[in-house]
Amino acid sequence: MTNMMTAVGFQEHLPIEADDSLMAVELPVPVAQGHDILVAVQAISVNPVDVGVRGGHGTLKQPKVIGWDAVGVVQTVGEQVTLFQPGDRVYYAGDFKRPGSNSQYQLVDERLVGLAPAKLNNAQAAAMPLTTLTAWEALFEKMQLTMNPTDNQGQTILIINGAGGVGSIAIQLAKLAGLTVIATASRPETSAWVKQQGADIVLNHREDLVSAWRAQKQGKYVDMILGLSNLDAHWDEIADLIKPDGRIVSITENRQPIDLQRLTKKRASFAWEWMFSKAYYQTDNMSSQHQILTQAAQLFDQGVLKSTLTKTLSPMTVANLKLAHQLVESHHMIGKVVITK
Ligand SMILES: NC(=O)c1ccc[n+]([C@@H]2O[C@H](COP(=O)([O-])OP(=O)(O)OC[C@H]3O[C@@H](n4cnc5c(N)ncnc54)[C@H](OP(=O)(O)O)[C@@H]3O)[C@@H](O)[C@H]2O)c1
Numbered sequence: 001m002t003n004m005m006t007a008v009g010f011q012e013h014l015p016i017e018a019d020d021s022l023m024a025v026e027l028p029v030p031v032a033q034g035h036d037i038l039v040a041v042q043a044i045s046v047n048p049v050d051v052g053v054r055g056g057h058g059t060l061k062q063p064k065v066i067g068w069d070a071v072g073v074v075q076t077v078g079e080q081v082t083l084f085q086p087g088d089r090v091y092y093a094g095d096f097k098r099p100g101s102n103s104q105y106q107l108v109d110e111r112l113v114g115l116a117p118a119k120l121n122n123a124q125a126a127a128m129p130l131t132t133l134t135a136w137e138a139l140f141e142k143m144q145l146t147m148n149p150t151d152n153q154g155q156t157i158l159i160i161n162g163a164g165g166v167g168s169i170a171i172q173l174a175k176l177a178g179l180t181v182i183a184t185a186s187r188p189e190t191s192a193w194v195k196q197q198g199a200d201i202v203l204n205h206r207e208d209l210v211s212a213w214r215a216q217k218q219g220k221y222v223d224m225i226l227g228l229s230n231l232d233a234h235w236d237e238i239a240d241l242i243k244p245d246g247r248i249v250s251i252t253e254n255r256q257p258i259d260l261q262r263l264t265k266k267r268a269s270f271a272w273e274w275m276f277s278k279a280y281y282q283t284d285n286m287s288s289q290h291q292i293l294t295q296a297a298q299l300f301d302q303g304v305l306k307s308t309l310t311k312t313l314s315p316m317t318v319a320n321l322k323l324a325h326q327l328v329e330s331h332h333m334i335g336k337v338v339i340t341k
Contacts, residue, residue: 005029007103008321009063013056016325021054022318025063029105032078036107039072039090043126043340044101044316046324047165054325067100068093069338071116071126075105083110083290091116091293093130096276102321111286112279114293117300124307125300127336128169130275131308132296133289134251135170135226138273139177141288142249143224149178156222158213158241159183161229162199163190165336166251168308170226171197176304182213182222193334197308205229209237221246232256242268249273310335 007025014021032038044067053066074088084090092113094101116125139145145152157174161167162183174181175198183199185191186206194202203212214220221243227234227250235254239262242248246268263270278286299305311327313320316339324337 003029005104007065007099008316008318009065009102010054010060011063012059013054016054016322016329022321022325023063024318025065027065027103030099030107032076032081032107034078034080035109035111036078037081037084037090037110037113038075038077039070039092039106039108040075041070041072041101041103041106041316041341043071043122043338045069045126045130045165045336045338046321046328047130048328049096049130050100051325051329065099065103067102067106068096069126069128069130070094070101070106070108071122072101072106077110081110084113084115089116089118090114091125091129091297093133093275093289095279097280102316109279109286110290112289114290114297117297119301119303120307123312123338123340124309126338126340127165127307127309128296128300129293131165131169131336132173132305133292134166134273134275135173136292136296137275138226138249138251139170139173142271142273143226143247145177145179145224147177149176152178154180155224156180156182156219157224157226158203158209158222159199159226159228160205160209160234160238161227162194162197162202163334164228165308165333166228168193168197168335169305170228171199172305174198174226176299179224182216184209187332190334205234209234210240213241224248226250227252231258235259236262239263242266244268247271251275308335309338311337312340313337314340316341 071091157179182201183194184205185194191202225248231254244266248270
């Protein structure tokens with residue numbers, strides 16, 4: 001292994017069309033210490049967080065390498081590592097604060113990593129860590145659901161933005177848990193995709209969701225709502241549709257104040273999910289991401305969960321990363337886009 005590696009990063013926050021919105025950089029290969037493993041990255045995916053961090057204005061002192069999804073092979077391990085050894089094929093989303101996966105080699109804390117699903121190829125596996133962690137934590141930690149279908153029989157969940165990366169795997173997980181899934185999609189191709197992921201009912205989020213749900217004649221309210229897009233625009237519908245004692249989780253932030261008072265009489269609960277929280281705050285339960293990715297890998301290998309990969313680009317160049325950013329920026333993604341080595 002050489003001392004230097006190539007990566008793709010940016011030093012100026014520029015529109016993706018600009019020449020230097022993303023650029024090749026040469027960096028020293030980092031050294032694994034403590035709980036870190038050094039991974040030779042084989043495939044990555046692009047998420048809205050990449051687009052968000054790259055966007056904005058201004059110039060950085062040093063190039064920043066982003067990317068929060070990877071599959072790769074462990075090269076070396078820190079002295080405190082117990083979960084992995086060199087040669088292991090792993091997958092992970094990683095840490096918001098650290099250099100990302102758009103790089104030949106990357107350091108990642110073993111507690112955020114799982115062995116990659118053996119039956120998925122690199123592209124199929126790289127599509128999954130960030131969105132699976134998000135959907136899993138939202139459903140099984142923040143909504144406190146169990147995965148046992150008999151516990152959840154007859155319960156309904158509305159998933160707003162069913163066809164995106166998170167929605168696609170959230171539909172599969174909610175079905176696995178025995179819920180009746182109402183997913184939203186606004187185009188024929190996204191409606192078809194959410195049905196393919198297992199949605200029982202599809203509503204159009206460009207129309208009023210309250211009247212669309214009530215027109216189904218399946219009850220006035222839904223038991224749970226998972227908000228995966230534009231909380232400001234959907235808040236009033238969420239507050240109207242949630243059942244008394246219902247649970248709402250959102251993964252997207254509001255830009256305007258949201259009126260929590262709308263939930264008072266219904267005693268409904270509201271929680272945020274941010275899949276980076278555990279690493280960001282180095283929480284005691286950080287290794288739960290290792291456990292989730294391990295359990296998810298088993299479900300992928302059993303064919304119970306399916307990769308939501310829809311587009312693969314190759315090789316891992318500046319041009320292909322720009323293309324992937326453009327696709328995600330379009331807000332029209334169905335499932336996931338991956339770039340392989
Ligand atoms: N908190 C966290 O940990 C976390 C983790 C991952 C993602 N996120 C955030 O969650 C959001 C979703 O992420 P993602 O990766 O699933 O996104 P994505 O893949 O980019 O989502 C694309 C989908 O969004 C749908 N959409 C567009 N406008 C919508 C609207 N107004 N209402 C409902 N759906 C709409 C589109 O469906 P149609 O074409 O059918 O309209 C499209 O298929 C992003 O804002 C992302 O930053 C947060």
